[in-house]
Amino acid sequence: MNVSRPFLIGLLEAGTIHYRMVGKHRRITAEALMEYKRRDDRERRAAAEDLSALGQELGL
Structure with missing residues (x-):
């Protein structure tokens, strides 16, 4: 898992x-x-999509 x-x-x-x-x-x-791992990957992907959508909304 590569975590402490x-x-x-x-x-x-x-x-x-x-x-x-x-x-x-x-x-x-x-x-x-x-x-x-699957659940964590889904959550990370959703967060990245939210950030991307917010960036596009703000014109960044």
Whole structure:
């Protein structure tokens, strides 16, 4: 994922990515990671489109 461990743990604890505990260790399924990546990509794309539309509206 190329993110820091504290950032990932924050996502897990916030419930953004589903995981389960095995002893003291967090286990994340590949499907949960891929779903997060797809959702994040969609949100980023929507934000970029909004910024582009705002730029065109302002004539930039």
